[in-house]
Amino acid sequence: MLKLRKVGVTGRLASGKSLVCSVFKQHGAYVESADEVVHQLLTSDQKNIQRIISLLGQDVEENGRIDRIKVAEIVFSDKKKLSELEKILHPQVLDKLKQCYEKLQKQNEFSLYVVEAPLLFEAHWEGFFDTIITVVAHDELCKKRYEDTGHTDYLKRISRFMPVDEMIKKTDFIIKNNEAQKEVEKQTLDIINKL
Structure with a gap:
């Protein structure tokens, strides 16, 4: 039976987490997005929908x-x-991530379960993962990437993230995403080979 290693990929807004996860996927990892799980909880779980309406209003x-x-x-x-x-x-x-992990472990098809989790540290999920990778990039580059997607609330959203220097203290690997995509792919492959 394969040992299914849990890898958390985190980093601040528009740092390049999705790019790193796509490289993992290309190399045979099962990749999940915590944001996508949230989206599912907000669209299909009536109990959650009612709790959120109670909290934030009918609008x-x-x-x-x-x-x-x-x-x-x-x-x-x-x-x-x-x-x-x-x-x-x-x-x-x-809970959903744990359920997915258990299901994948029984299937015995993958050796890496990679979760893109922007708020991994803020949510205190460190204990779930065997390995944590933090993707970092210059703040002005992240802001430009984010705004290039049509969003304008970078400063409001970035305030929710832990400072990069604190993330780095808690991480196993760092990927720097200030240069070309090929460089990020190379750094990611180097990590895959070490896992």
Whole structure:
């Protein structure tokens, strides 16, 4: 039976986490996104939908689903509501990740279970992972990448993240994403070969 190693990929907003995860996927890892799990919880779990409407108001609901843009507008302007929302979602996301891991372990097809988790440290999920990789990039480069996707709330969102120097103290590997994509791919491959 293969040993299924749990790898958390984290980093600040627009640092290049998805790029790193895509390299892992190309090399045979099973890759999951914590943000995608949140999206599923906000669209298909009626109990969560009702809890979030109770917390944030009826305006966040549209056609039986939670409007993530409206939620973001509220919680990134109100730290207390953001904290309450995270108390609802973070434990459930971790439970879903654990369930996926257990299922994959039984299937015995993969040796790496990689989770893209932007708030890995902030959610206190370190204990779940065998290895943690932090992707770092210059702040002005992250801001430009984020704004190039059409978003304008970089400063509000980035305030939720732990400072990079604190992340680095808690991580096993660092990938620097200030240069060409090929360089990030090379660093990621080097880590894959060490795992």
